Amino acid sequence: MDNVIIGKIRCQSSEKGNLYFLEFIKDLTFDVKRLYFINSVNAGNARGFHAHKSLEQVLICVSGRIQINLDNGFMQKVIILDSSNNYLFIGPMIWRTMKWLVDDSVLVVLASENYDESDYIRDYDKFLRTVANEKNSI
Numbered sequence: 001m002d003n004v005i006i007g008k009i010r011c012q013s014s015e016k017g018n019l020y021f022l023e024f025i026k027d028l029t030f031d032v033k034r035l036y037f038i039n040s041v042n043a044g045n046a047r048g049f050h051a052h053k054s055l056e057q058v059l060i061c062v063s064g065r066i067q068i069n070l071d072n073g074f075m076q077k078v079i080i081l082d083s084s085n086n087y088l089f090i091g092p093m094i095w096r097t098m099k100w101l102v103d104d105s106v107l108v109v110l111a112s113e114n115y116d117e118s119d120y121i122r123d124y125d126k127f128l129r130t131v132a133n134e135k136n137s138i
């Protein structure tokens with residue numbers, strides 16, 4: 001699926017614990033303008049249910065296990081993020097839901113732009129119409 005990349009977070013493990021790192025430019029292609037994280041979600045609950053017109057994001061589950069459902073309007077993909085060592089890049093025009101599989105999993109998100117409600121598409125039918133129109137205009 002275009003606009004979706006699963007990457008490895010490098011890790012330094014020792015008897016003192018695990019240290020994970022991602023380097024910008026080397027690992028990621030956008031400049032980070034914003035970081036947010038979500039915690040205190042009970043297993044079974046889901047968030048998201050939107051797409052972004054232009055925002056690029058990297059999602060990292062730093063603790064626990066979270067299921068990410070992705071949809072570009074034509075196909076769907078399910079990705080499990082866990083606290084081992086993967087990250088998920090999501091580019092523009094991907095409808096996403098994030099479902100907590102384990103209580104208190106923590107999702108950290110790095111974003112290419114500051115918060116802007118006008119960049120969101122929160123209506124699934126509008127999302128489908130928008131991606132269909134974009135495809136027709138190519």
Ligand code: TYD
Nearest residue numbers: 034035036038046047048049050114115116
């Ligand atoms: P939203 O992105 O809709 O979160 P989710 O899809 O996980 O439910 O954000 C929920 C609310 O939080 C949104 O209405 C506004 C606020 N918010 C900010 O003010 N700044 C931010 O960076 C984010 C991500 C959300």
